[in-house]
Amino acid sequence: MKKHTSSTTLNGKDFINKTTFRERSKAYTRRPASFVILLLVSLSTLLTVVVLGFILFHILSNGLPYLKSSLFALNYNSENVSLFPSIITTLYMTALALLVSTPLGIFCSIYLVEYAKRGNKVVELIRLATETLAGIPSIVYGLFGLLFFVTALHWGYSLMAGTFTLAIMILPLIIRSTEEALKSVPETYREASFGLGTGKLRTVFKIALPAAAPGILAGVILAIGRIVGETAALIYTSGTVAQIPGSLLDSGRTMAIHMYALSSEGLHTGQAYATGVVLLIVVLILNTVSSIIAKKIAKV
Amino acid sequence: MKNSLQEKGMEIVFLVAAVASILAVLLICFFLFVNGIPAIGKIGFLNFLAGIKWAPSDIPPSYGILPMILGSIYITAGAIAFGVPVGLFTAIFMARFCPKGLYKLLKPVIELLAGIPSIVYGFFGLMLMVPLTRQIFGGNGNSILTASILLGIMILPTVIGLSEAALRAVPQSYYEGALALGATHERAVMKVLAPAAKSGILAAIVLGIGRAIGETMAVIMVAGNQARIPDSIINGARTMTANIIIEMGYAADLHREALIATGVVLFIFILLINLIFSVLKRRMA
Numbered sequence: 001m002k003k004h005t006s007s008t009t010l011n012g013k014d015f016i017n018k019t020t021f022r023e024r025s026k027a028y029t030r031r032p033a034s035f036v037i038l039l040l041v042s043l044s045t046l047l048t049v050v051v052l053g054f055i056l057f058h059i060l061s062n063g064l065p066y067l068k069s070s071l072f073a074l075n076y077n078s079e080n081v082s083l084f085p086s087i088i089t090t091l092y093m094t095a096l097a098l099l100v101s102t103p104l105g106i107f108c109s110i111y112l113v114e115y116a117k118r119g120n121k122v123v124e125l126i127r128l129a130t131e132t133l134a135g136i137p138s139i140v141y142g143l144f145g146l147l148f149f150v151t152a153l154h155w156g157y158s159l160m161a162g163t164f165t166l167a168i169m170i171l172p173l174i175i176r177s178t179e180e181a182l183k184s185v186p187e188t189y190r191e192a193s194f195g196l197g198t199g200k201l202r203t204v205f206k207i208a209l210p211a212a213a214p215g216i217l218a219g220v221i222l223a224i225g226r227i228v229g230e231t232a233a234l235i236y237t238s239g240t241v242a243q244i245p246g247s248l249l250d251s252g253r254t255m256a257i258h259m260y261a262l263s264s265e266g267l268h269t270g271q272a273y274a275t276g277v278v279l280l281i282v283v284l285i286l287n288t289v290s291s292i293i294a295k296k297i298a299k300v
Numbered sequence: 301m302k303n304s305l306q307e308k309g310m311e312i313v314f315l316v317a318a319v320a321s322i323l324a325v326l327l328i329c330f331f332l333f334v335n336g337i338p339a340i341g342k343i344g345f346l347n348f349l350a351g352i353k354w355a356p357s358d359i360p361p362s363y364g365i366l367p368m369i370l371g372s373i374y375i376t377a378g379a380i381a382f383g384v385p386v387g388l389f390t391a392i393f394m395a396r397f398c399p400k401g402l403y404k405l406l407k408p409v410i411e412l413l414a415g416i417p418s419i420v421y422g423f424f425g426l427m428l429m430v431p432l433t434r435q436i437f438g439g440n441g442n443s444i445l446t447a448s449i450l451l452g453i454m455i456l457p458t459v460i461g462l463s464e465a466a467l468r469a470v471p472q473s474y475y476e477g478a479l480a481l482g483a484t485h486e487r488a489v490m491k492v493l494a495p496a497a498k499s500g501i502l503a504a505i506v507l508g509i510g511r512a513i514g515e516t517m518a519v520i521m522v523a524g525n526q527a528r529i530p531d532s533i534i535n536g537a538r539t540m541t542a543n544i545i546i547e548m549g550y551a552a553d554l555h556r557e558a559l560i561a562t563g564v565v566l567f568i569f570i571l572l573i574n575l576i577f578s579v580l581k582r583r584m585a
Binding site for chain 2: 172232
């Protein structure tokens with residue numbers, strides 16, 4: 001919609017719907033209730049921002065001095081409480097969980113968007129299931145992982161048990177973002193592809209999926225954030241061993257669990273802060289990347 | 301011929317992947333219920349849910365989880381009391397008061413708040429908020445109050461995000477109509493837009509409740525975790541989530557089953573909250 005500015009500008013400035021500060025303060029003295037509301041909403045927002053700033057400042061100022069090379073020593077011992085093995089474990093865990101969950105989630109969304117017919121009962125069930133999964137707290141996932149992967153399947157506290165628990169946990173995230181991304185691919189793309197005699201499968205993989213890639217990526221990044229920050233679902237599935245796991249059936253702790261272990265031991269508070277700093281930096285990077293992608297999507 | 305076979309084959313693969321999420325929900329329900337329900341039977345339904353004493357190492361042991369249910373409810377209520385007003389007002393600011401330039405700064409701030417891991421929140425609460433509460437309100441600082449404030453902060457992004465979306469979904473003509481009748485900007489927003497976005501805002505609050513009741517790591521670090529009926533907000537309490545994570549490491553036999561049963565109760569709470577949430581969301585759409 002284009003604004004009609006020609007009739008409402010004076011000396012090149014918009015004057016309709018603009019009030020001077022004096023007019024506004026006069027209106028507020030006449031209606032004090034409105035002023036109170038203005039104050040409330042502004043102060044609440046300020047409070048939100050200040051709280052975040054305060055948390056960041058507190059963690060960074062206490063943690064940065066402890067980001068020393070000894071914290072990144074190759075081997076963990078109770079002396080250096082090295083973060084390095086848990087960084088590697090976090091990378092393993094993230095890669096493996098995505099490896100399991102991303103294809104599953106993308107295929108599920110392909111079915112929902114490209115194949116299922118409107119009003120299909122299966123679709124409604126799947127939607128209900130993903131909504132339920134999205135609402136389940138991580139501790140329940142952890143409990144399930146303990147009962148199913150660790151105990152029933154006899155995997156023990158292991159990288160693999162943690163991986164699969166997390167894979168289920170991030171599934172709804174990936175399904176939802178892929179679904180949205182596929183839906184926003186214009187129908188004309190598909191029609192053009194069909195018009196050229198391309199089959200359905202080829203259209204999905206060569207036309208719809210590439211066009212939806214940025215949206216899918218944004219979902220994956222969100223999922224990485226969940227994995228990196230997860231603690232409650234992992235304590236009783238992947239366990240808390242502080243060494244780099246040698247195989248899929250070895251236990252290992254991610255950075256978040258490392259931070260929890262340090263803080264509950266209470267002996268290495270500074271190192272726990274430093275781990276917090278690393279976690280925050282990871283989250284900051286992920287958020288920045290996802291907002292760059294979001295901007296790209298908005299431009300297209 | 302080969303092509304159509306491939307097409308059909310892949311469609312089945314997609315369908316199987318799609319059914320995986322249903323399978324996951326069923327598996328979770330099955331394993332929780334099968335492992336948890338028998339314990340409730342052995343302990344006795346009322347002894348378990350309404351029992352006021354949790355003492356698994358006593359002889360004979362008692363497994364009453366009423367203190368934990370109350371702990372969860374009190375702390376969640378506190379989180380709502382702190383988080384919802386601030387979150388709602390912030391959402392209103394972002395949807396209707398915020399200049400565009402400022403919005404570009406605020407949005408990432410809220411997203412960052414959502415992205416911070418709960419363990420970092422918990423550690424912040426443990427190191428800073430617990431001593432602060434101890435100084436201001438007395439007690440030992442590990443309290444319902446501390447946990448409520450911390451959880452209130454943690455649910456902010458949930459409440460803000462959904463309420464803002466709900467407020468933005470109200471047709472602009474409502475706002476213009478209110479202005480045309482002589483309402484101030486603030487009056488139009490509070491009396492016309494906010495009521496019109498009611499279901500969405502309620503959905504945001506319900507989702508916030510779900511987040512708060514399911515939160516584990518941040519809560520165990522600041523709530524004190526005493527398994528008794530909480531009597532004051534400056535005393536500690538233990539939530540259902542905390543009960544599971546604290547004792548699961550060494551529990552065996554009936555004790556372990558009772559912890560899983562605690563998970564079942566938590567799960568049922570969450571399912572109810574999810575149900576209310578999806579009803580509200582449907583009404584919004």
